[in-house]
Amino acid sequence: MHFLIIMSVLGITNQKATHGTKIDWWGTITLVIGFSGLVYSLNGSSYRLVAFIIAIVTLTIFGYIESKVEHPLMPLVVFKDNQRISALISRFFMLGASMSYFFLMPQALQRVFEFTPLMASISFLPLTVIQFIVSLYIPRLTARFSNTSVLISGVVVDTLGFVLGNVIGINSGYWWGVAFPMIFLGMGQGLIIGPATVAGVAGTSDEIAGAASGVVNTFQQIGGAVGLAFISAMVNGLNGADVIIDQAQFWMVVLAIIMTVAAINILRGKHE
Structure with a gap:
């Protein structure tokens, strides 16, 4: 796992330098939090409502980020x-x-x-x-x-x-x-x-x-x-x-x- 993380970071860095594209870090972070919160809200043991609210808020923010960032993780035009x-x-x-x-x-x-x-x-x-x-x-x-x-x-x-x-x-x-x-x-x-x-x-x-x-x-x-x-x-x-x-x-x-x-x-x- 640690090896994969290191190689991913090195690979992403090299790709950025070569092609001049920026990684959509905020989109990635909000998407992971949003979907994780959504899954936890369905079968978590506690704070399920809180998790659901966090999921909705972060996924909404994710959608806004994708509509504004130059190189979106998930281009909204797909939809x-x-x-x-x-x-x-x-x-x-x-x-x-x-x-x-x-x-x-x-x-x-x-x-x-x-x-x-x-x-x-x-x-x-x-x-x-x-x-x-x-x-x-x-x-x-x-x-x-x-x-x-x-x-x-x-x-x-x-x-x-x-x-x-x-x-x-x-x-x-x-x-x-x-x-x-x-x-x-x-x-x-x-x-x-x-x-x-x-x-x-x-x-x-x-x-x-x-x-x-x-x-x-x-x-x-x-x-x-x-x-x-x-x-x-x-x-x-x-x-x-x-x-x-x-x-x-x-x-x-x-x-x-x-x-x-x-x-x-x-x-x-x-x-x-």
Whole structure:
């Protein structure tokens, strides 16, 4: 870790001297504080309201800084295109639901079915194998049906997977209550990830293409953290692993619905 910090400082310093660009330090600091406060406000043990207020204030300051600084960490022009902002929001909530599923379901499999950790990981093969296979066909599908069509199909199928998991319930058994919904989750996620990335950087100029790519990754990482924190807060205090995972999947459906609405919003075209 210390080595990485030292090399990062040296690398950033050299880049600054070569290209004459200044690092957006205040933007970086306010963004880190803002998102950290937001996540803590959802599942912290104390001072959650204070953390939320700090998050709102610092993120507001971050937005102001990005609108004024010469070389912004996150150029606000990225958010002026309807396709990009819709794709970013969709990706944010997709990762929120998916990260929660990948975190909570293995625990439920071990507690409800008494699977070993190894068996719990193997039990995800219906999702991961199908996701891998579907992702191989993305170039052909987008060439034939368009990137937006594939993305919207993916979010619909992914949402269906979460709905099936919630409606059927884990007490119906692994094959019916878990593996069957995983098929749709794998298909949906395989259809989403590539097209969502393309839509997130679509139409960017050479000057902001790198920043737009960074924004896509940021929304993905923060979406997963915020989504997991939110759903963990929603199931906090519940008793029984089956009750917890079923209730968690309900909230995953909620996040997936928002994901779907945001993806469909791409069809509206650009904002004026």
